[in-house]
Amino acid sequence: MKKTFYLLMIFLIIFNISFSTISNASSLSLGKAKSLSATLQNTDDLQIKLKWKNDTLLNQYINQIGNKNIFYQVNVYVRNGNYVASRNLNFKYSDVIINKDGYAEVNIKLSSLKLDCNYNDLSTTSYNFKIRYGVNLKDILGSYTYYGNYSPHAVIGLIYPYNYASSWAIKELDKAMKYNLITNRISSDMEEMISREEFCELAVRYYENKLSTTAIYGTNPFKDVNNIEILKAYNLGIVKGYPDKTFRPTHPITREDIAVMVERLIKLTNPSIKPNYKTIKTDEKISKYALNSFLFMYNEGIIKGSNGRLNPSDNTTRQEAVIILLRAFEKY
Numbered sequence: 001m002k003k004t005f006y007l008l009m010i011f012l013i014i015f016n017i018s019f020s021t022i023s024n025a026s027s028l029s030l031g032k033a034k035s036l037s038a039t040l041q042n043t044d045d046l047q048i049k050l051k052w053k054n055d056t057l058l059n060q061y062i063n064q065i066g067n068k069n070i071f072y073q074v075n076v077y078v079r080n081g082n083y084v085a086s087r088n089l090n091f092k093y094s095d096v097i098i099n100k101d102g103y104a105e106v107n108i109k110l111s112s113l114k115l116d117c118n119y120n121d122l123s124t125t126s127y128n129f130k131i132r133y134g135v136n137l138k139d140i141l142g143s144y145t146y147y148g149n150y151s152p153h154a155v156i157g158l159i160y161p162y163n164y165a166s167s168w169a170i171k172e173l174d175k176a177m178k179y180n181l182i183t184n185r186i187s188s189d190m191e192e193m194i195s196r197e198e199f200c201e202l203a204v205r206y207y208e209n210k211l212s213t214t215a216i217y218g219t220n221p222f223k224d225v226n227n228i229e230i231l232k233a234y235n236l237g238i239v240k241g242y243p244d245k246t247f248r249p250t251h252p253i254t255r256e257d258i259a260v261m262v263e264r265l266i267k268l269t270n271p272s273i274k275p276n277y278k279t280i281k282t283d284e285k286i287s288k289y290a291l292n293s294f295l296f297m298y299n300e301g302i303i304k305g306s307n308g309r310l311n312p313s314d315n316t317t318r319q320e321a322v323i324i325l326l327r328a329f330e331k332y
Contacts, residue, residue, distance in 0.1 A: 030133040031055025033072075033104075033151035038129050040156055046110035046120050050074065050129055051103050052151060058133055067093040069136040074108065075150065077128040077164050078115055084167040087113050090134070122157035128164065129154045130189075153188060165190040169319040176326045180209055190319040197249035199258065199321055200233040203265055206325050207236060210269045222247040238264050256290035256312040258321060259303055262328050263293040270332045276300060286312045302327045 033052040041047040062070065070093040078085040089108065096106050110127065111120070133148040153163065161177050173190065176182050183201050186194065194202075204215050217231035225231065225247045233239045234247075238261050241247045253261075266273055275296040286294050294312055297303035302324055305311070316324075 028061075028135070028146055029057055030061055030135070030148040031057035032133070032149040033131045035103075036129065036131060036151045036154045038127070038154040038156050040122075041107065043120065045112075046122075046127075048108045048110060048127070048129075048156065049105055050108065050131070050154070051105040052131060053103055054098075055133075058148075061135075062093075071134045071136070072096055072104075072106070073132050073134050073147065074106070075130050075132075076108070076110070076113065077130075077153075078113070078125065079128075079160055079163070079165075080121075080125040082167065082170050083116065084165070084170065085113070085115055124158055126158045126160050126163070127156050150189075162187040162190055164188070164192075165319050169323060172323045172326055173319060175330075176322045179326065179329055181205060181325055181329065182322055186318040186322075190317065190322070192318055193252040193315045194318045194321040195250050196239070196247065196253055197227055197230055198318065199253055199261065200227070200239055200249075201229040202321060202325055203238050203261060204229045204232045204236075206265060206329055207238075207269060210329065221245060225249060236264075236268060238268070252315040253321070254313050255303060255310075255316055255320075256287055256294050258316055258324060259293040259297040259312075260290050262302065262324060263296055265325075266328055266332050273332060282310055284310050284312060286310070297324070300331060302331065 032055055034055065036050065036052040039049045039051070041049050058070075072091045072093070074089045074091065076087045076089065078087075091106055096104050098104050130150040130153040132150045135146045137144055137146055155163070162173060162182055165173055169190065173182065181202065183198070183205065185201060186192070186198050207213075208215055215232040215236060217228055217235045220226075220231055221234070222230070222241055223245050227249065230239070230247060230249060234241070239247075263275065275292070276299040277292045277295045278299050280295060280298060290312065294303065294310075298305075298310065303310075
């Protein structure tokens with residue numbers, strides 16, 4: 001009995017420590033680097049100076065906890081035509097120079113990245129940089145790393161119309177550019193999850209380009225919306241709001257929700273369409289409200305699976321959303 005009691009007490013202590021650590025990590029906020037700039041220092045080996053302003057939240061954390069476990073992660077995204085590469089470089093807090101004006105800086109030699117392209121030809125190659133903070137944490141269960149949000153990016157070299165796209169997506173994204181289906185809002189980072197607001201802007205652009213018209217909007221029924229593109233999408237019936245009169249524009253969108261919205265969009269621009277709702281064999285759960293739309297999108301090759309999975313409840317990246325719209329645009 002005593003042995004059981006002691007084992008229970010040990011378990012409770014471990015659980016409390018672990019829960020406390022997880023809780024602290026989930027509430028941890030370091031902010032993100034601001035005003036990032038990239039300057040070419042040496043053309044021979046492409047030495048780049050990155051300079052940025054640290055967030056006050058990071059400074060507050062350092063004042064309270066110290067900087068021993070803090071590091072900076074620099075993501076370098078390289079594109080040369082269809083060639084794409086991404087590298088993460090970690091710098092200890094002590095390796096970064098903090099100037100008197102509060103700006104931090106670090107030097108990077110792009111020749112050390114071992115790229116399969118002519119790395120020093122800035123007329124054909126684009127280098128994009130973004131920074132986030134990291135903290136190495138440890139508890140009784142082991143070690144792990146917390147990462148903050150990435151800063152806005154800085155670029156040197158050739159300026160592409162969109163950045164941070166996966167290599168598999170470039171061919172279709174280039175097509176989407178020709179149809180003007182990529183907005184400025186999303187072009188800086190195509191691998192980010194797309195928000196409801198961003199998708200509304202894409203959907204309205206699809207509608208207006210397809211019909212060579214300008215969508216109209218009515219009164220604003222939402223208490224959290226001031227973007228007329230959302231109001232246009234709502235007026236067209238492409239999107240809906242929530243019972244509490246919110247739209248939640250920054251929320252991400254699942255693949256099955258996009259299927260519903262794209263079906264509405266196709267029917268708006270091509271009213272004579274006869275959707276193919278043929279059932280498909282899958283053990284994945286598709287929400288009832290989205291089932292027919294998802295079947296239609298899948299059967300027509302507009303939404304495709306990945307590694308044998310449909311992933312209907314997964315959130316959607318910007319590049320995935322654009323490509324889904326592109327396929328619908330070209331087919332209908």
